[in-house]
Amino acid sequence: MKRSGKYLSLTTRLVFIVSLFFSMYVFAMFQGGTVSWTIFYMVTPFLLYSIALFLYPLSVLKVKRSIRSKTIEKGGKLHVTLHITRSFPFPLLYTTISEKWDDARVIESVPQTKQFFIFGFKKEIEWSYEVDKLPRGQYTIEGLEVEIADFFGWIQKRSFIELKDSILVFPNTTSMHYVPIDAQYDRGSLLSPYSLVKDTTMATGVRDYQAGDRVTWIHWKSFARTQNLMTKEFEDRQSEDLVVLLDGRVSDTFEEQVELTASLIEEASSQQASIAFVSTGEEITVFPFIHSAEQLNEVFVHLAKIKPVSVNDMKLIARSTFSALAGSVIVVTGKPDAAFIQTVNHVTTSMKSVICFVVVDKLQAVSTELQQQVAYAKSKGIAVHLLSRKQFSDAFKEVSSL
Template identity: 40%
Template sequence: MKKTLQYLKPLGKFLLLLFLIGITFSFAMFQGGFVSWFLFYSFMPFALYSLFVFLYPLSAFYVERSFEANEFKAGDELKVTVTLSRKIPFPLFYMVMEDVVTDSMFHHSGFQKAKAMIHPGFRKRITLTYIVDELPRGEHIFSAVRFRTGDFFGVFEKEATVECKDKLLVYPSTVDVPYRPLESRYDQGMTTSNVKIQKDTTMATGIREYQPGDRFSWIHWKTFARTNELMTKEFEERQSHDVLIVLDREVSPAFEAMVTFTASMIRSIVKKGAQVGLVSIGEDHVSFPIRGGEEHLSQLSYHLAKVKHDSRFGLGKVLQGEGLNYSQSAAVLVVTSSVSKKMIMSVNQYAKRNSSVVVFLVKRVGEMVTEEEKSVKAYASSRGIRLKVCHEGDFSSAFLEVKRA
C-alpha cells in the first residue's frame, strides 16, 4: 500500500501542475487584458521548469569517492572527496547530497551525517569535500550517495540513491610501549629465568659425556665407534621470548584504551624480535598462535581493527569455559578493565603451569583505583600473579614497573 502511494503521489502533483497551467490559461483567455496574460506568461517558466525537474533522471549521475590515504589509524583526520558527473547539464537550482556511511564513522566527530546543500547550476562535474576530525577504530562502510532536489515551488521533490561502495578499515592507534621480557617463575627452588632457553639442534658446538635424560638423537655416534664411550652433542643455546596476550572483550567504556594498549604491546614485542600470540573471546572465539614477523603482526592488527566488546560473560567465566592452549614457558599477559577474585582464581591455574602471568588493569584518564581493586591486587600477589594498573595515556611504563615488581 505504501509503495502504491509513493508512485501515485508524484503523479498527483504532476496532474495538479497541469491543472494550474490550465487554470491560468483559461483565466487569461476569458478575462483578457495585459494583467491576465502577464500572470500566465510569468507562471509558465516556473511551471515548465517544474515539469522538467519531474522528468529529469537523478540516477543519471555518476559518483566517485576518494580518500586522501589508503591506511588510517584511530584518531587520524579523514578527508573524503565525492565527485559527481553527468552528461546532461540540466540546471538544478539546489541539491541536498548525503554520503551514506555507517553511523560508527561519526562517533567522535562534530557532525552526525556527511550531508550538504550544493547549487549545481549547469555544471557537469561537481566536487564535494568533507572532513572527519577524529576517526574511530573499526570497519566503516560507505554504501551509496543520496541526492534530493526540487523545483522553485516545492511541488516536486525528487530523491535518488546511487550505489558507490567503499570500505575503510581504521587500525587501532599505538603508543610507544618499551617491551622488557618478564621473569618466568618455576616451582623448583627460587630460580628465575628472564628468557626461554631453546637448543638449536641444527648447530652442534661440541661434545660432552652422556648424562641420563639426554635424547637418543643427540648421541655422537662417530665418537662412540672410536672410543666405545657414549658422548652427547652440545648445541648452541638460543634465547626466545614467547608471549600470549589475552584480551578481555567484556563490554566496557575503557575497551578502546584496552585495544590501543594491546596493539602497542604486540607491535613492541614483535619489533623486539620476540613471538606473540593473541586470544580474543567474545561472541566469537579467535585465537592466534604464538609467532613472530611482520605478516603475523599484520594479521593481529587487522583483527584488532575490527574487534568489538561483545562478550556476554566475565573473563573469569570465559577462561574456565574456553581454556588456553599455549606453551608452558610462554608469559601470559591479560588485558582487562575489571578484576575480581573469581577472575584471579581462573587465571591462577595458568600461573601453576610454570608461566609468568601478569594482569594489566586498564583505566581511563582520571579514573581512580577502587578499594575493591586494591584488595584484588593484594590477593593476586599472594597467588603469585602480578597485577599492574595502567592508565590511558600512560602506557609507556607498563613493562618497566612490572619488571621492578
C-alpha cells in the first residue's frame, strides 16, 4: 500500500507538471507577446528536466560499502566508505544518501549517516563517514536509501538499495596481572589433568625441539655443542579448572560485568590457563574449553551479543551444567541476592570453591541491602569481593588473597 501510495503521488506530480507545461503553452499562444513567450521558454527546461527525472531509473545506481574493521571495541571508531557508481551520466542535482541501521539510536546520534550531494554528470562518487563511541552489541546496516529531487521539488524519488553488513562491538578489556588460583607444583597430592601455567624460572631438563615451541625456550648451549635444537623443560604448575559464571540478569552495572568477564577470560587464556565460561540469560550458554584463539573469539562474539534479561525471563541454571566441569568458580554479578546465591550454591556443590565478584559503582555508597546480601553469601561459604571498574586490573590478586 505504501509503495502504491508513493507511486500515485509521484504520478500526480507528473500530471501537474505536464498540465503546467501545456497551460503555459496555451497561455503564450493566446496571449502572445514577448513576455508570455519568454516566461514559457524560461520555465520549459525545468519542466522537461522534471519529466526526464521522473523517467530516470534509480536501479542504475550500484553501491559498494567498505568497512575498515567489522569488529571493534566498545567506544571505538567505525570507518565506513561508500562507492556509488552508475552507467548512464544523467545530471542528478539534489541527491541525498542515508544509511539505514537496524538500531535507530545510531541514526539519531550520528548525523554523518546522511549526506547531501550534487551528483551532476559524475559516474562515480565516494562518501566516507565515522561512527564514534558505539556501545557494545551487534549492529546491522540494512542498506542505503537514495533520494533525488528536481529544482523546485516537484519530482522526488526514493529508492532503497539493500546492502547488509553486520558490525560487532566487543566489550572493553582491562589489562590484568594473572595470579593462579590455588596453584601448586606437581609434588602435591591432587593434580589436575591440565597445566595451568608453566614456571619458566625453573628449568628441569631439555628435550628435542618440537614445532610450536617458543624461541625463548630453546637451550642455546646444547645447540652450540650438538648442532641440534633442544627445548628447555619446565616444571608445570597445576591447578583445578577455572570456571567464570556471568549473571545475565538486568542490573545497573551489567556492562561493567561483561567487561570484567571478558578481561578475566582474556587474561587467563593468554596465560594458557584451563578455563571455561558459563553465561545465564534466556538460555544457558556453556563454553567448556577455551584453549585456542578461535575459541576465545567465540566467547567474545557471545559477550558482544549478550543482552540482560529480567528475572522472569532468565532460565534457571541446572546442576548438570557443571557436571563436566571442576575446580573453582568465579561468579560475576551485580545483584548477589539470596535467590541467586542459593541457586549458585546448589549447582556448584561439586566445585572446589566459589568466589563472587560483585561489580559496583564506586560513585555510589554500598547500600545496606547489598551489605546484607554479601553477608548472606559469605554465610554460605562463598568468598565475596566488591569491585569497581578501576579495580578490575587487580581482580586476580583479589581472588588469590580471598
